[in-house]
Amino acid sequence: MALSGHPRDEGAADSADDTGDRFMERRSFVRHAGLAGILAAGAAPAVVHAQANIRWRLASSFPKSLDTIYGAADEFSKKVAAMSGGKFQITVHPAGELMPAFGVVDGVQNATVEMAHTAPYYFFGKDETFALGCAIPFGLNSRQMTAWMYEGNGLKLMREFYAKFSIVNFPGGNTGAQMGGWYRKPVASMADMKGLKFRVGGFAGKVVERMGGVPQNIPGGEIYQALEKGTIDAAEWVGPYDDQKLGFNKVAPNYAYPGWWEGGPQLDFFINQKAWDGLSAEYKAIVECAASYAHVDMQGKYDGRNPVALRNLVASGTKLFRFPKDVMDTAFKESMALYAEIGDKNPNWKKVYADYAKFRADQNVWFRFAESGFDDFMQQQKL
Missing domain, CATH: 3.40.190.10 (Periplasmic binding protein-like II)
Structure with a gap:
């Protein structure tokens, strides 16, 4: 008690109060600004620094030699590491290394691995609905599929379905229309x-x-x-x-x-529900952003x-x-x-x-006039 009146101790108390105030201000800032605001303000490193070190494994359904379709998982992993300051590491494993190409849904569902990168239609034998998360004959084209996922009800409906398998999904690439x-x-x-x-x-x-x-x-x-x-x-x-x-x-x-x-055809990142639930809000935002980057990057590479x-x-x-x-x-x-x-x-x-069929019908009316009209003309030109 005698020490409490010492000038140095009063300074220490003031310092502790200041530190507490700054900590509460930072928490309030994080809560109200969101990730985009944090990044814009240059405060992200301090936020990331407070996060735990995490290491996940991702099982791919594709061979490593296919740098486009397998490479989307690599791009995703790199972005997660970069945005987390190296604290969130995801190792990517090609088909057959941890489990067979068609075993990844079971692997994620059973928490053998935290996540996978795959073509959902591979698993139509479990339930035909898996195919709607990827591609069906005479279905949506790549832009329409992305629109259904993000602007329509696609992501909501597929997540409701995947929840039956303890999976949370994120779009993870698209090849564009394929050859026959x-x-x-x-x-x-x-x-x-x-x-x-x-x-x-x-x-x-x-x-x-x-x-x-x-x-x-x-x-x-x-x-x-x-x-x-x-x-x-x-x-x-x-x-x-x-x-x-x-x-x-x-x-x-x-x-x-x-x-x-x-x-x-859309590829997906499948994440085990419990693993996802265990992430902080910041890490969840990082995963979402990294998946979106990989989604766009894959089709850009194929089209290029x-x-x-x-x-x-x-x-x-x-x-x-x-x-x-x-x-x-x-x-x-x-x-x-x-x-x-x-x-x-x-x-x-x-x-x-x-829902998918109604969205497809509306999209085809729009594409018939603008997109197809433009494409049809341009593809007849000698450029």
Whole structure:
């Protein structure tokens, strides 16, 4: 008690009071300014410094050699580390390193890993609704898919669905409209679809089967060997840049377009619910921002690299062909019939698809006038 009257102790008390006041002011600032305000004010380092060190593992469904589609997870991880001052580290593991390519949903659901990067339609066998979070035949294109997610009800509805699997999702990339795959012989009519052993991703296999084909669901890293050995007659992956890297043109020279089953396939980051709930508000904001960056970055890379790759493929002997009208018409008819049948049996699908279909109809009216009108003119010009 005698020490309390000492001048030095009064200074110490004042200092402690000042420190407490500054701490409360900072907490109030953080609470009211939000992340954007903090970053603008240059206060982020002090906020990040207060966060815990965290290390997560991310299981990818893709081989490391595909720097675009696998690379989105790398970009995400780098951004998380940079924005957290290195305190939040996420290691990225290619398909097969921690678990099989098609095992990542189970891995996240069971908390074997904190998160994954994958194409949701791979898991339509668990529930067809997974496909709506990625791509369905004659569905949304990439811009429309992003609009449905962020401006429409897409993210809300898919998160309600994924909650059944203890998963929180974030859009994590889009390839844009894909090509229609590689064939030993070109498809000249519906007759050529009969008995065709076709590696096709996710939900499209159900439609191919209704058209008389024999769909095969094979991970990206195993397609070349299956095509080379004749285990399959045809295979699709993404588009020119990835397809060239995988060497499909060496074993099946006929290249189809368009990939009617993938007008705008979205990749997702899947995060275990408990792991997500354990993050601070600042770390959650960092994850959201990093995922958005990776989402935009992936399509930018595909759109930038595909034209050069396509020219190189054609120069090396690749033969382009367009799916004939009877194939497209049959595929569309069977797709619409399939969606109605699933809706009769699966309430999850029925709820999400109803919103998806309405959004698609509205978007197609808009795109018909502005986007398609402009694109149609420009693609006829000699630039």
